[in-house]
Amino acid sequence: MAEQSFDYVIVGAGSAGCVLAARLSEDPAARVLLLEAGGEDTADEIHIPAAFASLFKTRWDWNYETVEQKHTGKSAYWPRGKVLGGCSSINAMIYIRGNRADYDGWRDSHGATGWGWDDVLPYFTRAEANQRFGGPLHGTDGPLHVEDRRFTHELSSAWVDSAVAWGLKRTDDFNGESQEGAGQYQVTCKRGRRWSTADAYLRPALSRPNLTVRTHAQTTRILFEGARASGVSYLDKGMPATVRATREVLLCGGAVNSPQLLMLSGVGPAEHLRELGIDVVAGLPGVGENLHDHPAAPIIWSTKGTTDLVDAATPAGLVRYQLTRRGPLASNVGEAGAFFPTRDGLAAPDMQVHVAPTLFYDNGLREPAVSGFTSAATLVDVASRGRLRLKSANPLWKPEIDPAYYSEPIDMETMRSALRSLIDIGRSGPLARFLDRPHLPASHELSDEALTEHIRENTQTLYHPVGTCAMGSGDQAVVDPELKVRGIDGLRVVDASVMPVVPRGNTNAPTIMVAEKAADLIRGLGVAG
Numbered sequence: 440m441a442e443q444s445f446d447y448v449i450v451g452a453g454s455a456g457c458v459l460a461a462r463l464s465e466d467p468a469a470r471v472l473l474l475e476a477g478g479e480d481t482a483d484e485i486h487i488p489a490a491f492a493s494l495f496k497t498r499w500d501w502n503y504e505t506v507e508q509k510h511t512g513k514s515a516y517w518p519r520g521k522v523l524g525g526c527s528s529i530n531a532m533i534y535i536r537g538n539r540a541d542y543d544g545w546r547d548s549h550g551a552t553g554w555g556w557d558d559v560l561p562y563f564t565r566a567e568a569n570q571r572f573g574g575p576l577h578g579t580d581g582p583l584h585v586e587d588r589r590f591t592h593e594l595s596s597a598w599v600d601s602a603v604a605w606g607l608k609r610t611d612d613f614n615g616e617s618q619e620g621a622g623q624y625q626v627t628c629k630r631g632r633r634w635s636t637a638d639a640y641l642r643p644a645l646s647r648p649n650l651t652v653r654t655h656a657q658t659t660r661i662l663f664e665g666a667r668a669s670g671v672s673y674l675d676k677g678m679p680a681t682v683r684a685t686r687e688v689l690l691c692g693g694a695v696n697s698p699q700l701l702m703l704s705g706v707g708p709a710e711h712l713r714e715l716g717i718d719v720v721a722g723l724p725g726v727g728e729n730l731h732d733h734p735a736a737p738i739i740w741s742t743k744g745t746t747d748l749v750d751a752a753t754p755a756g757l758v759r760y761q762l763t764r765r766g767p768l769a770s771n772v773g774e775a776g777a778f779f780p781t782r783d784g785l786a787a788p789d790m791q792v793h794v795a796p797t798l799f800y801d802n803g804l805r806e807p808a809v810s811g812f813t814s815a816a817t818l819v820d821v822a823s824r825g826r827l828r829l830k831s832a833n834p835l836w837k838p839e840i841d842p843a844y845y846s847e848p849i850d851m852e853t854m855r856s857a858l859r860s861l862i863d864i865g866r867s868g869p870l871a872r873f874l875d876r877p878h879l880p881a882s883h884e885l886s887d888e889a890l891t892e893h894i895r896e897n898t899q900t901l902y903h904p905v906g907t908c909a910m911g912s913g914d915q916a917v918v919d920p921e922l923k924v925r926g927i928d929g930l931r932v933v934d935a936s937v938m939p940v941v942p943r944g945n946t947n948a949p950t951i952m953v954a955e956k957a958a959d960l961i962r963g964l965g966v967a968g
Contacts, residue, residue, distance in 0.1 A: 445472040445651070447961075448671055448684040449691055450658045450700065452477075453525020454947055455934040455954035456691035457636035458566075461582070461643070462958035464650040471650050472682060473641075474673055476657035477521035480528050480637050487760060488588075488626070488633055489748065489768045492803030494518075494529045503695060503840055510845035511895040516802055517840065518902065519695060523654065524637035526693070527947055530902060532626040532633060532771045533793075534585045536563050536614045537942025537949055540787040549939040550912025552920045554956075562955040563614075563948065569625070576615055582639040583951060584629035588774060589765045591623060592796035594745060594812050594873055595774035599623065601868025602777050602792075605860075613778065618943065619788055621777035627947065628771070631764030636951060656680075659834035661688055661704035661930065663720050668930035687929050687961065691954070694904040694936040695827065698727045699838045701908065701917075701932075702829050706924065715832045721926040725915035727827040729906035731941055732842045735793070735817040736854055736894045737800045738861045739879040744872065747810035748772065748797040772799060778819075778943065781856040788943055789820035790857045793901070800879065802899055811878055814865065816857035817901050819943040822847035827907050844898060854898075855890050903946040908936035921960050922953075933957040 447463050449456050452475035460473040477499060484490040485499070496502050501519040508515065520526040539556040546555040560576070567578035570586035577585075602621035603609045610620030627634050644650055658673040662681065670683040690697045701707055705720035707727060712719050750756075751767030760768035772795045778788040793815045798807035800815075825843030830836050845851045862883045865874055877883050880893045908917040908924075916939075918924055922931040935950045942949045 442681055442683060444683040444685055445470045446684070446686040447471045447689060448682055449473045449689045450671060451475065451525065451691035451693065451696065451934070452523050452637070452641065452652065453520060453691060453693060453934070454527040454636050454950040455957075457524060457639075457641040458951055458954035459689055459691060459933055459958055460650060460652070461640035462955070463961065464644050464647050466962070467647070467649055469649060473650070473652045474656040474658055474671070475523055475652070475654045477523070478654050480523040480635065485522070485524075485528050485635070486633050487768050488532060488628060488631070488771045489751070491529055491531055491772070495802055495804060499529060501695070503837060505840045505842060508842075508844050510851070511898055513895070515842070515844070515898070515900055517695070517900050517904065518802065519693060523641065524635035526902065527627070527635040528633070528637060530947055531773045532628055533624045533773060533945040534614070534627050534948050535624070535944030536952070537944045538618050538787045541940065541942040545910070545939055549910070550916070550920070551910045551939060554910070554920060559952055559956065562952045566951050566955050572612060572615075582643070583627060583636070584634040584639065585625050586628055586630075588623070588626050588628070588771060589631040589769040590767055591774055592746070592748060592767070592770065594742065594796040594870070595623065595794055597868070597870040597873060598794045598812075598814065598864070599775050601864050601870040604868035605864045607777055607779055613944070618778045621775070623775045624771070624773065626771045631769040657834070658700060659703065661700065661706070663704070663927075666721070666926065667928040684929065687931060689961075690930070690932045691934045693934050694730065694907045695838065695840060697932050697934055697936045698827050698907040699829065701726050701924070703832065703834050706927065711828060715829055717832050721924070723917055723925060725909060725917045727907050728824075728915060729909045729939070730825040730827050730840070730842050730904060731821045731823060731906050733791075733817050733819055733821065733901040733903040733941060734844050734850070734854070734898045735815045735901040736858065736898050737813050737815045737879060738858055738865065739798055739800060739811055739813045740865060740874040741809045741811050741876055741878045742873050743875040745810070747807065748795070749807055772797065772803070781853050781860070785820070787820070789818065789853055791817040791819045791944060792861065793817055798878070800897060800899070809878065812874065814861045816854055816861060818850055818853055819941070820853075821941060822849050824906075842904065851891060851894065854894050855887060858890060858894070903941055905935045905938040905941045905946060908932040909939040910937040911939050922957050931957065931961070
């Protein structure tokens with residue numbers, strides 16, 4: 440079979456890859472190939488908002504596990520989307536951009552010139568079609584639909600009222616002038632249905648003759664001619680294949696798969712690669728370093744005098760949703776929350792809260808034993824840093840993932856403080872009348888030692904790993920501010936792995952922003968207006 444050739448080969452049809460494929464194929468002269476290791480996003484569970492956790496540990500999930508964490512004594516399960524749309528097809532759909540301080544910090548502390556808040560805001564607004572908010576901070580005609588959820592449980596509203604009574608200000612827009620406060624989350628849905636990047640960007644572009652999409656196509660190696668990326672090898676439904684890229688290879692595999700593919704291809708820490716018998720193409724010590732994530736830990740109560748979200752998981756509930764796109768199955772589960780600082784003197788919040796009108800812990804994989812309410816502290820200003828390494832030169836082996844949760848003591852201290860605040864919020868305001876008794880932990884009268892043990896036992900990912908191909912200008916930077924891999928021509932990384940520091944908040948909207956801006960960088964266009 441003759442080797443095929445495209446101008447751009449995009450690896451990964453996730454939150455970033457779908458954006459790039461759509462934007463680059465807007466030029467009819469550009470031949471674009473999009474490779475996705477997973478399959479089509481046809482499962483009903485993908486499109487029903489409340490069903491997202493049922494996708495975990497299925498064929499739509501890479502199903503990663505971290506190494507045992509030194510400071511929790513446990514490994515952590517990391518779901519990652521293996522399907523068109525990537526994690527935007529299996530996430531909780533919360534639309535959060537992060538804080539102005541995050542992006543100004545990328546620019547000022549990491550040398551990511553052109554990525555300050557004023558630089559990236561136009562790309563957030565270009566992407567967005569917000570149902571309620573408009574300019575100058577929101578877009579109204581972009582591909583990504585953002586709306587007020589079509590179902591909100593009374594427990595979520597009561598929690599917001601109680602958080603305000605406790606002392607937080609009320610906010611109706613976490614992406615407005617100020618991030619701080621308590622309120623309801625907006626979601627990436629369209630009329631009650633999940634709206635992934637496959638829906639928003641890819642599907643409208645599929646009719647273009649210059650765009651080719653191949654599913655069940657797992658990339659195994661980047662090909663080089665000298666110091667230039669010239670194409671990739673991949674498994675096409677299990678059969679070896681190669682394809683050439685005449686302009687660029689664009690890695691959009693995320694914080695796990697992109698550094699893994701770089702190292703498999705000889706780009707990364709030279710000593711590590713040589714130990715595995717991999718020829719070094721470019722010795723970049725930062726590949727796989729700087730791994731970090733938002734850890735979360737819950738406070739859960741059993742409830743009284745109300746319903747539980749899982750009560751709607753019935754044939755009747757499904758029929759109601761299918762007919763109206765309303766009712767509890769239109770919930771994204773993490774309906775409301777807050778941002779606040781846990782101590783004085785912080786320039787921006789270090790804590791985010793996600794609340795759910797059901798028992799949600801262990802990634803929602805446990806059947807609720809009682810009707811309940813979950814309030815989860817999520818650390819968004821993370822001091823701890825880990826790393827990702829290969830276990831083998833075999834591309835089908837999963838890599839070794841170590842986010843090093845709580846390796847910096849301040850992270851544990853912050854989580855303890857936040858959980859005590861969540862306990863206080865549950866005791867005051869209108870929420871209290873719905874709460875029966877503590878469920879997890881079984882008592883709220885806890886010493887610091889007991890609370891620390893609860894956090895160790897119940898920490899899970901909030902699904903936001905970043906940083907393993909960090910952007911910047913220092914020695915550890917993997918890509919420059921144009922997202923080009925240092926020392927290599929024709930190769931960029933475009934996904935959450937380039938974020939030098941995780942934004943304060945859910946990372947899907949920032950990943951889409953990165954891809955929108957990357958598309959302009961690749962095309963040589965100016966800043967979006």
